[in-house]
Amino acid sequence: MIPAPFDYVRADSYDAAAAALGEHGDEAKLLAGGQSLLPLMKLRLATPAVVVDVSRARDLAYVRDDGGVLAIGALTRHCDVARSADVTAHAPLLAHAAGSVGDPQVRHRGTVGGSVAHADPSADIPTALLALGASYVVRGPGGTREVSAADFSTGFLETVLAPDELLVEIRVPSARGEAWGYEKFTRRAIDWATVAVAVQKRGGETSVALANMGSTVLRAAATEAALASGAGAADAAAHADEGTEPAADVTASAEFRRHLARVLTKRALVAAGR
Amino acid sequence: MNLTVTVNGTAHTVDVEDRTLLVHLLRDHLDLTATNIGCDTTSCGACTVLLDGESVKSCTVLAASVDGQSVTTLEGLAEGERWHRVQEGFRSKHGLQCGFCTPGMVMAAVSLLDENPSPTADQVRQGLEGNLCRCTGYHNIVAAVLDAAAAKPVTS
Amino acid sequence: MSILGTRVMRVEDPKFLTTGGVYVDDLRDPRLDGAGHVTYVRSVMAHARVTVDGSAAAALDGVLAVVTRADLADLAPPPVPLGFIPPALGRPWLADGVVRYVGEPIAAIVTESRYAGEDVAELVSVDYEPLTAVVDPRVSATDETLLFPDHGSNTALAFEAGSLDGLFDGCDVVVTQQITNQRVAPVPLEVRGTACVWEGDGDDARLTLWASTQSPHGARDQIATALSLDPDRVHFIAPDVGGGFGAKFGVSVEDLLLAVLSRRLGRPMRWTETRTENMLGMGHGRAQLQTVTIGGSRDGRITAYSLDVLQDSGAYPHFGAVLPFMTQLMATGTYDIERIAVRTKSVVTNTAPVVAYRGAGRPEATAAIERAVDMFAAEIGLDPVEVRRRNLFAKEAFPLTTQVGAAYDSGDYAGALDKVVAAAKYDELRAEQQRRRDSGDTKLLGIGVSSYVEITAGPEAGTEFARINVKPDGSVVVYTGTSPHGQGHATSFAMLAADELGVPIERITVVHGDTDLVARGGGTGGSRSLQLGGAAVHQGALETVDRARELAGDLFEAAAGDVVLDKARGGFHVAGSPDDVRGWAEVAASADAEHGLIVDTDFTAQGATFPFGAHVAVVEVDAETGKVTLLSMTTVDDAGPVINPVVVEGQRHGGIAQGVAQALFEEVRYDEDGNPQSTNLADYAFPSAAELPDFTLVDMATPSPLNPLGVKGIGEAGTIGATPAVQNAVVDAVAHLGVRHVEMPTTAERVWRAIQDAREGAK
Incomplete structure (x- = not known):
């Protein structure tokens, strides 16, 4: 299978990418590592007229300790995030999640920013970042803005990004020394999560994020509220699926996803010491 | 282009x-x-x-x-007549049958060993999660990669 | 010392490990230069009237042709794939006004470039007028909606054996269960691919066709019949084939069409399907709805068994329609059951045709009776191993003919069961299982056992061709009518020849897969190759030695009867005069200075053989999520003496993995409108190394009396034994919670629901 025809534009820097987006507008699609986009294009579920390839925009591939905040360039690959000493120190949950994306080949190519911008609700990276309370730096002709992970995705594969905007950086407040948990349920190792749960403790508070329990990654609000009022892991986890609308597909029914959300939340909380 | x-x-x-x-x-x-x-x-x-x-x-x-x-x-992959240790491992452990998945499997294994020179059997299995084989049931593929890991890398 | 039984590394492997194999899509034969690329437009509806308009697409640059059924009106329909399938259920060249499954070819597009084909396919206009889709075989069996009105029924074939009258009279215990042996996809890693070229004109025109097939000679004959050609006009070549698993036996309509298109357009043609097309169109395996009933006494003696099979044949009956015959033949399994009755019916549905898939009818029989025996054991509260021991055919009973007419050649079923139970440390596993249950561990242990027997190279006694050619330089070329695609015949058959000829295997080459080079052949399928093709090579080698002794006798001016072959020295001498040795080169040259010594032979078996074995699967079930993890597989797979353990172990490993895959992961599903739900390898849960453990193989070799090597087939045995062992293990893990059965694949959700349902039931 091959993608429908398109024009290829190489953009090896933010400026080049911004210029290309400015020229081609909403006909263009950004290609980062391509591990989500190219399969869709091969199946012709995505047929952009112009592909702007930013996979080698080196100015957007970095991990920096910005004094209490971990700054990660959007085009940093999963494998580089997974083995980064800074990420492992400040956000071990993210390092772990990056190490469980797809398979080694996908992690050698796919980028964390690409994953966030693709906004698949079953993806590891946005789930971990939601639990970590990350924010996303978005830049476009109108300037730079910072969007919280909770506000970024607006629906299945949809985000607040305007056609001429780029996600340039992911900012994660350091969670050094804090407990965390990540539970991912799949049929096979390579599969997208049937359901996944990320738990991040920070100070006295606990964040719980759910993958594949709706059209976007979600916070398990009822569980978080129960924990805040002093409930134990098992009791709090029993509320994990409240307010969610999981889909049914070939992998699992909605009912089973709800069940998994509760079980996995309990386990992730236990792993995080709750 | x-x-x-x-x-x-x-x-x-x-x-x-x-x-x-x-x-x-x-x-x-x-x-x-x-x-x-x-x-x-x-x-x-x-x-x-x-x-x-x-x-x-x-x-x-x-x-x-x-x-x-x-x-x-x-x-x-081979250097002239000298095979890469992963190729040798697949040969000596019969890590292939129809041969169709083999080129990809071998290259995935080379990369795996480059990143983790002494993997456990479980790490080999996890590390090859992105490569499917219908013939071997993976038993001999895992043995082949472990065999290659145990062999000294060829230095030129 | 004989080379047979030793661990010879495969001679095939260096190529695969350095330059890769040469599969159809890799062919760079100059005769294929300028080939048109064929892309098939496939139905997106399960059952509909269709009208096709390819004119817009045909007008585009780079498009050589857009062909629909109307363009092929002069052709008689392609022959049905098997003789006893009713011709009214045959498939058309391209959809003939009606489509009957998603994926059915509607039009063929020929383009200059491969990339253009997919673009153009989107521009072919197809109007669909939906018809009622019949997806459930139980609905099909009512004949309310007929898929082929001319046939007057949706039933393609039916078989039966034994009497239902009073079948369960006198039984203390009778257990019955409906079981789905689900539809699965064969998924050879190489999809289907074909390339062809016509050379010469008029009656001299000759077709050379390369295809990814298991059976080049049979495929050649099918093409010749379909195109009304003398078989000599077709040169069929199977290059390297990237797995088949039964689904590549014979040719597909897409292969046949390629030859037609090539001739009409006067160009070589190529076709390589996508994986999506492969999942939609190559055909699937299994797909039986079964009802088992088993009865016997409280002390564990099984006296009666019935099996009812509703086979989903898919839209156009293929091998799948015939599978129930094999299921029926193997229905009693390894058990000596007094009364047995089987009823089967194969019906058409608006789904992809069901074809042969590793085991083809036998795994379904084994899965049925092995679940039944476990349920019987659970009902009477006896250990499943013990129940099996009390009902197995005794070692002394062989040869024997079963109640359903299978002539089992040799076996030691209790021996196999004892060996595997000992190797798996069954008693320790049971203790560990109890410990976990008692401690409230949420990781439950399940132990599953299967005892199996299957039929290979059957059901009729088979025959196979071999040629042994000793070249004037003393090297040997072995020609075989089998068509290996991963099974290592080039190594095993060279070993067989080496063993009789006294020629080192380094000097022996095996040729296969080319109808011009090999006179005739039955291909590779049904685990037939070693016992027929290998036996033919063995027989041919013996005949070659006999002929060579005559030739050497002439050289020595001695009687052939006085000439002996000294295998260690690779030459002949007169008995008592070992110093004067004439080597193979000299003897072969004396037959024909150019070609050497050539011996053709056909080996005919005395009957099908019946490999057997026993498996123990150990699984861990997460009681909270239902997730099943396979911890171990320990297996005895007795297919008689082993020629090359390396190859045989590989066959067992692969077979076991595919059997496990059916039990735990894989299922081809359609929705109620006949839309396939798993059309790629992201959706279809083909397991990777990460989902499977190492396998523990236990050796056992009981010879067959039916061929001189004593061998049976090993290609499918692992699959047949593994599936029920794993399914039984999953049920066993949760049996104490009140679960009696879990359908395959035993996904987490199914296991979780079974636990929930059992809890509800207990309230």
Whole structure:
């Protein structure tokens, strides 16, 4: 299978990418590592007229300790995030999640920013970042803005990004020394999560994020509220699926996803010491 | 579009459609047919090659994206007559049957051992999660990779 | 010392490990230069009237042709794939006004470039007028909606054996269960691919066709019949084939059409399907709805068994329609059951045709009776191993003919069961299982056992061709009518020849897969190759030695009867005069200075053989999520003496993995409108190394009396034994919670629901 025809534009820097987006507008699609986009294009579920390839925009591939905040360039690959000493120190949950994306080949190519911008609700990276309370730096002709992970995705594969905007950086407040948990349920190792749960403790508070329990990654609000009022892991986890609308597909029914959300939340909380 | 890619140590300049996938560049334009296509969805890993030394699925990389980069396929793995230890491992442990998944499996294993020179059997299994084989049940593939890990890397 | 039984590394492997194999899509034969690329437009509806308009697409640059059924009106329909399938259920060249499954070819597009084909396919206009889709075989069996009105029924074939009258009279215990042996996809890693070229004109025109097939000679004959050609006009070549698993036996309509298109357009043609097309169109396996009933006494003696099979044949009956015959033949399994009755019916549905898939009818039989025996054991509260021991055919009973007419050649079923139970440390596993249950561990242990027997190279006694050619330089070329695609015949058959000829295997080459080079052949399928093709090579080698002794006798001016072959020295001498040795080169040259010594032979078996074995699967079930993890597989797979353990172990490993895959992961599903739900390898849960453990193989070799090597087939045995062992293990893990059965694949959700349902039931 091959993608429908398109024009290829190489953009090896933010400026080049911004210029290309400015020229081609909403006909263009950004290609980062391509591990989500190219399969869709091969199946012709995505047929952009112009592909702007930013996979080698080196100015957007970095991990920096910005004094209490971990700054990660959007085009940093999963494998580089997974083995980064800074990420492992400040956000071990993210390092772990990056190490469980797809398979080694996908992690050698796919980028964390690409994953966030693709906004698949079953993806590891946005789930971990939601639990970590990350924010996303978005830049476009109108300037730079910072969007919280909770506000970024607006629906299945949809985000607040305007056609001429780029996600340039992911900012994660350091969670050094804090407990965390990540539970991912799949049929096979390579599969997208049937359901996944990320738990991040920070100070006295606990964040719980759910993958594949709706059209976007979600916070398990009822569980978080129960924990805040002093409930134990098992009791709090029993509320994990409240307010969610999981889909049914070939992998699992909605009912089973709800069940998994509760079980996995309990386990992730236990792993995080709750 | 014109692009230049170094494949197995040789620079090739080719003119391809913008949408050309790396695997088609290798197979159809350079006639390097060891690298196979087994699926449409980045699932099977039969097309795995090394891009600047790391395993990638060449069905999910645009040829245009690797302009100026270096690709290694199974055909370029041996140094002359001297096989890579992963090739030797697959041979001595009978890690293949029909041979179709083999080029991708071998290249994935090379990358795996590069990143983790002494993996456990479980790490080998997890590390090959992106490569499917229908013939061997993976038993001998895992043995082959462990065998290769135990062998000293060939130094030139 | 004989080379047979030793661990010879495969001679095939260096190529695969350095340059890769040469599969159809890899062919760079100059005769294929300028080939048109064929892309098939496939139905997106399960059952509909269709009208096709390819004119817009045909007008585009780079499009050589857009062909629909109307363009092929002069052709008689392609022959049905098997003789006893009713011709009214045959498939058309391209959809003939009606489509009957998603994926059915509607039009063929020929383009200059491969990339253009997919673009153009989107521009072919197809109007669909939906018809009622029949997806459930139970609905099909009512004949309310007929898929082929001319046939008057949706039933393609039916078989039966034994009497239902009073079948369960006198039984203390009778257990019955409906079981789905689900539809699965064969998924060879190489999809289907074909290339062809016509050379010469008029009656001299000759077709050369390369295809990814298991059976080049049979495929050649099918093409010749379909195109009304003399078989000599077709040169069929199977290059390297990237797995088949039964689904590549014979040719597909897409292969046949390629030859037609090539001739009409006067160009070589190529076709390589996508994985999506492969999942939609190559055909699937299994797909049986079964009802088992088993009865016997409280002390564990099984006296009666019935099996009812509703086979989903898919839209156009293929091998799948015939599978129930094999299921029926193997229905009693390894058990000596007094009364047995089988009823089967194969019906058409608006789904992809069901074809042969590793085991083809036998795994379904084994899965049925092995679940039944476990349920019987659970009902009477006896250990499943013990129940099996009390009902197995005794070692002394062989040869024997079963109640359903299978002539089992040799076996030691209790021996196999004892060996595997000992190797798996069954008693320790049971203790560990109890410990976990008692401690409230949420990781439950399940132990599953299967005892199996299957039929290979059957059901009729088979025959196979071999040629041994000793070249004037003393090297040997072995020609075989089998068509290996991963099974290592080039190594095993060279070993067989080496063993009789005294020629080192380095000097022996095996040729296969080319109808011009090999006179005739039955291909590779049904685990037939070693016992027929290998026996033919063995027989041919013996005949070659006999002929060579005559030739050597002439050289020595001695009687052939006085000439002996000294295998160690690779030459002949007169008995008592070992110093004057004439080597193979000299003897072969004396037959024909150019070609050497050539011996053709056909080996005919005395009957099908019946490999057997026993498996123990151990699984861990997460009681909270239902997730099943396979911890171990320990297996005895007795297919008689082993020629090359390396190859045989590989066959067992692969077979076991595929059997496990059916039990735990894989299922081809359609929705109620006949839309396939798993059309790629992201959706279809083909397991990777990460989902499977190492396998523990236990050796056992009981010879067959039916061929001189004593061998049976090993290609499918692992699959047949593994599936029920794993399914039984999953049920066993949760049996104490009140679960009696879990359908395959035993997904987490199914196991979780079974636990929930059992809890509800207990309230």
